[in-house]
Amino acid sequence: MLSFAALGLALPTRQLTALAPIDIVVLVLYFVLVLFIGFYVKGATKTSEEFFLAGREMTAWIAGLSFVSANLGSLELMGWAGAAYQYGILATHWYWIGAIPAMLFLGIVMMPFYYISKTHSVPGYLQLRFGEGARGLSAASFAFMTILMSGVNMYAMAVVMQTVLGWNITFSIWVGAVTVAIYVMLGGLRSAIINEVLQFVLIWAGAALIPILGLIEAGGWTNLKAQIAVNVQSNTYTHLWSTLGTFKGNPMGIHWTGIVFGLGMIISFGYWTTDFLVVQRVLSANNLRSAKMAPIIGAAFKMAVPLIVIVPGLLALAVLKNPDGSIMHLVPAEVAKTTGQHTYDQVLPLMLIRYCGPGLLGLGITALVAGFMSGMAGNVSAFSTVWTYDLYGAYVNKKASDSHYVFMGRMSTVVGMLLAIATAYLVANAASIMDYVQALFSFFIAPLFGTVISGMLWKRATSAGGFLGLLAGTVSSIGMWVYTTFGTAEHKAAALARIALSPDAQPMAENMYRALWSWLICVGVTVIVSYMTKPKSDAELNGLVYGATVIPDDGAVTVWQKPIFWAILVSVVFFILNIVFW
Amino acid sequence: MAEGTGRGERLSIWFFVGLLPLLYGLVLFPYGVWEAMGHEAPTVLNQLHPTMWWGLLLLLFGAFYVIRFRPGKG
Numbered sequence: 001m002l003s004f005a006a007l008g009l010a011l012p013t014r015q016l017t018a019l020a021p022i023d024i025v026v027l028v029l030y031f032v033l034v035l036f037i038g039f040y041v042k043g044a045t046k047t048s049e050e051f052f053l054a055g056r057e058m059t060a061w062i063a064g065l066s067f068v069s070a071n072l073g074s075l076e077l078m079g080w081a082g083a084a085y086q087y088g089i090l091a092t093h094w095y096w097i098g099a100i101p102a103m104l105f106l107g108i109v110m111m112p113f114y115y116i117s118k119t120h121s122v123p124g125y126l127q128l129r130f131g132e133g134a135r136g137l138s139a140a141s142f143a144f145m146t147i148l149m150s151g152v153n154m155y156a157m158a159v160v161m162q163t164v165l166g167w168n169i170t171f172s173i174w175v176g177a178v179t180v181a182i183y184v185m186l187g188g189l190r191s192a193i194i195n196e197v198l199q200f201v202l203i204w205a206g207a208a209l210i211p212i213l214g215l216i217e218a219g220g221w222t223n224l225k226a227q228i229a230v231n232v233q234s235n236t237y238t239h240l241w242s243t244l245g246t247f248k249g250n251p252m253g254i255h256w257t258g259i260v261f262g263l264g265m266i267i268s269f270g271y272w273t274t275d276f277l278v279v280q281r282v283l284s285a286n287n288l289r290s291a292k293m294a295p296i297i298g299a300a301f302k303m304a305v306p307l308i309v310i311v312p313g314l315l316a317l318a319v320l321k322n323p324d325g326s327i328m329h330l331v332p333a334e335v336a337k338t339t340g341q342h343t344y345d346q347v348l349p350l351m352l353i354r355y356c357g358p359g360l361l362g363l364g365i366t367a368l369v370a371g372f373m374s375g376m377a378g379n380v381s382a383f384s385t386v387w388t389y390d391l392y393g394a395y396v397n398k399k400a401s402d403s404h405y406v407f408m409g410r411m412s413t414v415v416g417m418l419l420a421i422a423t424a425y426l427v428a429n430a431a432s433i434m435d436y437v438q439a440l441f442s443f444f445i446a447p448l449f450g451t452v453i454s455g456m457l458w459k460r461a462t463s464a465g466g467f468l469g470l471l472a473g474t475v476s477s478i479g480m481w482v483y484t485t486f487g488t489a490e491h492k493a494a495a496l497a498r499i500a501l502s503p504d505a506q507p508m509a510e511n512m513y514r515a516l517w518s519w520l521i522c523v524g525v526t527v528i529v530s531y532m533t534k535p536k537s538d539a540e541l542n543g544l545v546y547g548a549t550v551i552p553d554d555g556a557v558t559v560w561q562k563p564i565f566w567a568i569l570v571s572v573v574f575f576i577l578n579i580v581f582w
Numbered sequence: 583m584a585e586g587t588g589r590g591e592r593l594s595i596w597f598f599v600g601l602l603p604l605l606y607g608l609v610l611f612p613y614g615v616w617e618a619m620g621h622e623a624p625t626v627l628n629q630l631h632p633t634m635w636w637g638l639l640l641l642l643f644g645a646f647y648v649i650r651f652r653p654g655k656g
Contacts, residue, residue, distance in 0.1 A: 022613055029605050037598060059585060062595055194595050201599055205606070209636055213627050319626075357623025359610045359633050 015166035023362025038183025051188035060290035064297030069196040074371035082344035084313025088237030102272035107295035129455040130466030139390035150379035151423020206367025214315035227318035247504035262512025270449035289554040292563040446515040447473025450522030465530030473522025600647020607641025
């Protein structure tokens with residue numbers, strides 16, 4: 001999910017480390033392999049179904065790992081490790097309640113409709129359910145935002161490479177972008193998925209040593225908690241829920257209602273069930289049962305990710321020391337500019353350097369580069385699909401041949417990448433654009449979830465209701481953001497207190513509550529307008545909506561084959577983990 | 583059919599998943615052994631020889647997948 005708000009992208013005053021020849025070997029091996037894969041799968045990427053949906057032949061494991069990996073970018077890792085240092089274990093909520101329920105809901109409830117409708121994209125589903133208006137609005141906003149986000153990520157990663165290794169920004173941007181453009185243009189979604197599965201393995205190979213060695217150094221989890229409590233003079237950094245009774249009681253300044261309803265029920269459902277970047281991976285599944293199982297497998301792995309993201313951030317609070325032996329204090333980027341200290345987002349590279357010498361350092365850096373490249377590949381493959389099917393194919397050239405659409409997919413991959421590079425340079429010259437881009441992305445997520453879920457679960461929702469609900473939710477989200485972002489400091493504080501329901505709320509809480517309100521507005525408008533307009537018949541809604549669709553059997557015979565069994569098992573582990581770290 | 587790489591292809595996606603760790607194991611394990619013979623980098627807990635053991639783990643993981651999903655098998 002969106003995460004680099006915490007990443008301070010100040011240009012560095014000094015690089016953290018340098019690569020040895022063995023590190024370069026490790027990095028080069030990765031580049032050679034991903035380019036080889038692109039050329040290797042090109043032969044199996046001839047039709048549009050093969051290029052945009054990987055031939056719909058991925059098993060549950062491949063689709064599931066790709067689904068969770070598409071979200072596991074390097075900025076995500078570094079941003080949340082920094083957030084764990086800044087806010088403590090509360091950052092874990094973005095991996096557990098902010099992901100697991102939504103992923104299971106996607107697999108069990110929503111996937112049957114995405115899958116049996118044979119849609120090629122989320123905007124494509126909206127077209128089937130609500131018509132062209134909702135499709136056009138969601139496709140245009142998704143395509144636009146995907147390119148912008150890709151460019152912002154590209155620039156952010158180049159800055160990280162400059163900070164950590166002293167690499168030139170232009171070098172990082174072009175090497176990463178050209179490699180990704182080549183293998184996605186050649187192999188389409190199939191290339192992107194293979195790379196994501198590889199990246200998932202690489203991230204664990206490159207990052208898992210940090211928590212292992214860190215916990216050995218700290219003397220185990222119990223000792224780590226005790227050391228953190230001493231170093232930060234508070235024991236609130238290692239509790240997930242017990243500090244959320246008040247806004248003031250925890251480092252994030254957030255209330256449990258914001259976490260449960262804003263993050264857990266709206267933002268995460270919006271992202272994991274309607275963001276085409278992740279949903280596209282599941283649409284590539286080879287049958288209905290695989291499509292249902294893929295998000296459940298993804299959820300099981302997602303629960304383990306805090307080990308390599310959150311734990312290093314917490315460990316840094318206990319073990320990171322200055323050369324003179326005193327505790328090292330990391331600071332926000334704005335402070336680091338004047339003091340020369342390290343920033344929050346440098347936690348992961350700092351911990352990597354602490355434990356990893358030549359070879360292992362190269363592996364860690366390769367994992368970050370792989371995460372960056374697969375994130376770009378995910379963005380650009382989702383962009384080319386939505387552009388080709390939902391914009392070009394819907395409004396520009398409706399009756400082209402299949403090979404023409406594949407050609408358009410390859411071309412839009414290259415053009416999308418060039419636009420992302422242009423965005424990266426734009427951000428390089430005006431870094432504040434980055435904050436706006438992140439906010440822009442958040443405008444669409446919650447209302448889009450409102451529209452998709454109303455359409456999927458409520459037969460009475462009409463085309464006009466769906467379109468106007470989406471429009472109203474998006475406009476209201478933008479309105480609330482403008483209300484809390486611009487004006488005098490007093491005005492902004494008062495606006496934040498109104499939107500987030502408390503004068504003690506921190507900016508992080510604003511995002512949660514804005515999502516909640518915009519979702520409610522979207523659903524409210526959809527309901528009101530739907531009752532004022534004529535609904536479609538059940539026959540027209542067959543395959544699209546609960547109550548009007550006979551869901552085909554997924555072929556599971558034994559209990560071990562049933563997705564619901566695994567979903568319940570993942571839920572039980574999810575509850576146990578939350579109680580253990582309460 | 584090779585899983586994940588398309589109809590008619592010989593190399594499965596799992597073969598690639600094994601190949602990269604195998605190559606890394608082949609690079610890191612010997613280097614880690616050399617480090618363990620008195621050339622350790624000045625990192626925290628280097629007395630545990632993390633490069634050698636991690637390299638060995640990657641080597642075994644990679645070798646298992648490469649052998650299990652080698653071209654032509656099944």
